[in-house]
Structures are given as structure tokens and as C-alpha cells.
Amino acid sequence: MQWLTKFKWMVVLFSGMLSACQAGGHKMQIGELFDPPMVTLLQAIRQGDEAQARRLMAEGVDLNTQGKQGITPLLWLIYQTQDKAATRLALTLGANPNYKDGSGDTAVNRVAGVKDPEWLSIILAAGGDPNSIGRQAEPALFNAIREERWANTEMLVERGADVNLPDGLSRNSALYAAYLNQYDFTWWLIEQGASVKGYDRSGADLSWMVHDSLSIMSPESPRYKTLLKVKHTLEQQGVTFPPPSPKEIRALRAKGEKI
Numbered sequence: 199m200q201w202l203t204k205f206k207w208m209v210v211l212f213s214g215m216l217s218a219c220q221a222g223g224h225k226m227q228i229g230e231l232f233d234p235p236m237v238t239l240l241q242a243i244r245q246g247d248e249a250q251a252r253r254l255m256a257e258g259v260d261l262n263t264q265g266k267q268g269i270t271p272l273l274w275l276i277y278q279t280q281d282k283a284a285t286r287l288a289l290t291l292g293a294n295p296n297y298k299d300g301s302g303d304t305a306v307n308r309v310a311g312v313k314d315p316e317w318l319s320i321i322l323a324a325g326g327d328p329n330s331i332g333r334q335a336e337p338a339l340f341n342a343i344r345e346e347r348w349a350n351t352e353m354l355v356e357r358g359a360d361v362n363l364p365d366g367l368s369r370n371s372a373l374y375a376a377y378l379n380q381y382d383f384t385w386w387l388i389e390q391g392a393s394v395k396g397y398d399r400s401g402a403d404l405s406w407m408v409h410d411s412l413s414i415m416s417p418e419s420p421r422y423k424t425l426l427k428v429k430h431t432l433e434q435q436g437v438t439f440p441p442p443s444p445k446e447i448r449a450l451r452a453k454g455e456k457i
Contacts, residue, residue: 231265231274240271243291244284251291261293268300273308276317285320295326307332310354311345318342318350328359335366343375343383351383361392368398376407379415381424385431394432397457401444404428405437 228237239259242250255261261271269277272293275285289295295305306326309317322328330338339359342350355361362370372392375383384404388394397403408429415422429439442450450457 228274228278231267231269232271233265235259236263236265236271240274243275243287244279244281246283246287248287248291251287255291261288261291262297264300270297270299270305272297272305273299276305276309282316282320286324289320289324293324295321295324296330298332301333303332304330304338306330306338307336307341310338310350311341311347312350313345313347315347315349315353318353322353322357328354328357329363331363337363337365337371339363339371340365340374343371343380344378346380346383351386355387355390361387361390367400368396370396373398373402373404373407376404376411376428379411379421381411381421381428385424385428388428388431394435394437397444397447401447401451403441403447405432405439405441406444408432409440 228240232240235254235257236259239251239254239261242254264270265274270293272285272288272295275281275288298304299308304326305321306318306328307330309321312318318326328338332338332341337359339351339354339361342354361372364370365374369377370392372384372387372394373396375381375387384392394404408425411425412429415425419425433439447457
């Protein structure tokens with residue numbers, strides 16, 4: 199189980215790095231990130247001056263571009279100003295919620311994990327794709343799961359997020375949640391149609407994650423009962439425990455055997 203502990207620490211570290219990047223280590227000023235015409239446009243948007251904003255855009259200033267450090271004007275409004283009215287106006291003016299920043303994330307990927315679900319609602323209402331794929335080939339839904347944002351998770355699924363859309367490691371949403379020991383999410387996602395079958399690139403599947411978690415999770419854990427429910431669901435579908443280990447699955451793959 200050491201590998202899972204290491205994985206979780208990597209998630210925590212990555213989240214910290216992301217927060218620092220969003221703020222650049224300090225609240226970066228607009229002039230540090232964008233050229234003067236974009237600065238003028240964003241100032242007009244923040245002031246609610248739609249007419250001025252449209253004039254600037256007619257002159258060629260494009261909201262769908264990347265400034266320094268790969269940040270987009272839309273993400274600057276979201277993260278640096280937290281101004282919802284200005285964000286809505288930018289979207290009305292044509293800021294594309296599916297335009298990717300320098301890291302490969304869209305606004306949907308970015309706000310899926312934030313605490314206030316209104317941000318995700320704003321972005322989805324403007325045409326944001328609930329199945330947006332961001333950095334490391336990660337669906338936006340995974341961001342919400344990782345940060346344990348129930349409202350965002352439910353909203354994404356309600357708006358059409360595919361619970362079986364895999365990440366770069368071939369995990370669907372239920373398996374990803376299991377990697378994080380978030381079995382309440384795993385159970386709910388199964389109820390929404392997430393498949394309980396399929397191996398990721400390492401050779402692990404949901405049955406192995408359940409088996410592994412049962413070997414270390416305390417019965418006093420608030421997630422233990424849900425973990426048992428997931429195991430029961432797997433057994434009802436013909437899974438026997440203990441299941442093959444990832445090492446065994448990798449060996450079968452190496453032999454070209456069907457799994």
C-alpha cells in the first residue's frame with residue numbers, strides 16, 4: 199500500500215503547486231500577465247463597460263488567448279479577481295470556457311474542484327464542456343472527486359459528464375475515487391452508471407482496490423460501510439475475492455493473454 203500513500207502525497211503536492219502557480223506566489227498584477235490592450239479590455243470588463251469592451255474587441259483584442267505563464271483572461275478574472283459579474287460579462291463577450299490554458303486545462307477543469315459551486319454553474323451555463331479533458335488527460339469530473347466537491351460532482355454528471363470517461367491511466371471515475379479511498383464517491387458513481395470492470399495501465403481494477411483497502415482500512419472508518427457495499431456489488435457481478443493482483447495482470451498482458 200506504500201504506492202497509494204505516495205500517490206496521495208503527490209496529489210497534495212500537486213495541488214499546492216497549482217495554488218502557487220495560480221497566484222504566482224503572490225497576487226499577480228494584470229500588467230505582469232497581459233499586454234496593454236488586454237489590460238485595457240479586462241479593466242473595461244471589470245468596470246462593467248460592455249460598450250468599451252466591444253469596441254476594443256472590434257479592434258482585434260481577443261479574450262481567447264494566453265498571457266504570461268499560460269494564464270487566460272477568463273482564468274485571470276476567476277482566480278485573481280473572483281468577480282462573478284465580470285466573468286459572466288467576459289463569457290457573454292465571447293470568452294470560450296473550453297479554451298485551454300498553458301497547462302492544458304479549460305475553465306471547466308479549473309473550477310470543477312473549487313469550493314463554491316456557483317463558479318462551475320457559471321462556466322457550464324456558458325457552454326463549458328462537462329467532459330473537458332485537462333492536464334495529464336484528466337477529465338474535469340476527476341478534479342471534483344479529488345477535492346471532494348459533492349455539489350460539483352453531481353452538477354457535472356447532471357450536465358452530461360461521462361462517468362466512464364477514462365484518464366491518462368485508463369481509470370474511470372469510480373476507479374479513480376477508489377484510488378483516493380473515496381468510496382462514498384465510488385458508490386455514488388456506480389449508481390450513476392460507472393462500470394465496475396476494466397483495468398488501468400498498472401493492472402489494477404476496482405476489485406483490487408477494494409481488496410487492498412479492506413486490508414488496511416479500520417472498520418471504524420466512516421467509509422468502511424460504503425467500501426463493503428462496493429465489495430458486495432462486485433460480488434453480485436461475479437467477482438471473487440481476492441482478485442488477481444496488478445502484477446499478475448501485467449504478467450498476463452505481457453504474454454498477450456486476454457484479460
